Amino acid sequence: MTMRLLACERCGQRVLIEKFSAAHTSVQWTGDASRCPVITARGRGMGHQERGCEVLHRTIDRAVREQRVPESRIELPIGDAIPRLH
Numbered sequence: 001m002t003m004r005l006l007a008c009e010r011c012g013q014r015v016l017i018e019k020f021s022a023a024h025t026s027v028q029w030t031g032d033a034s035r036c037p038v039i040t041a042r043g044r045g046m047g048h049q050e051r052g053c054e055v056l057h058r059t060i061d062r063a064v065r066e067q068r069v070p071e072s073r074i075e076l077p078i079g080d081a082i083p084r085l086h
């Protein structure tokens with residue numbers, strides 16, 4: 001597990017990101033996502049937090065492109081070993 005702490009360039013909300021492959025980066029909020037003005041402006045609804053904030057996504061994309069986020073090599077858990085996130 002190699003987590004990187006990134007802050008949204010716009011709202012400063014911090015998230016932990018972990019990159020598993022070029023197509024799979026996991027994002028974990030360290031604070032309250034509703035404090036991000038972009039997410040709050042979108043209103044509460046299905047997936048309002050999951051879709052996150054575009055500025056944050058751009059911040060993450062750039063960090064990944066600039067290779068500031070090392071790729072994690074993981075063994076994918078199977079069956080009962082799959083962690084429940086919520």
Ligand SMILES: [Zn+2]
Nearest residue numbers: 008011036053
């Ligand atoms: Zn934001």
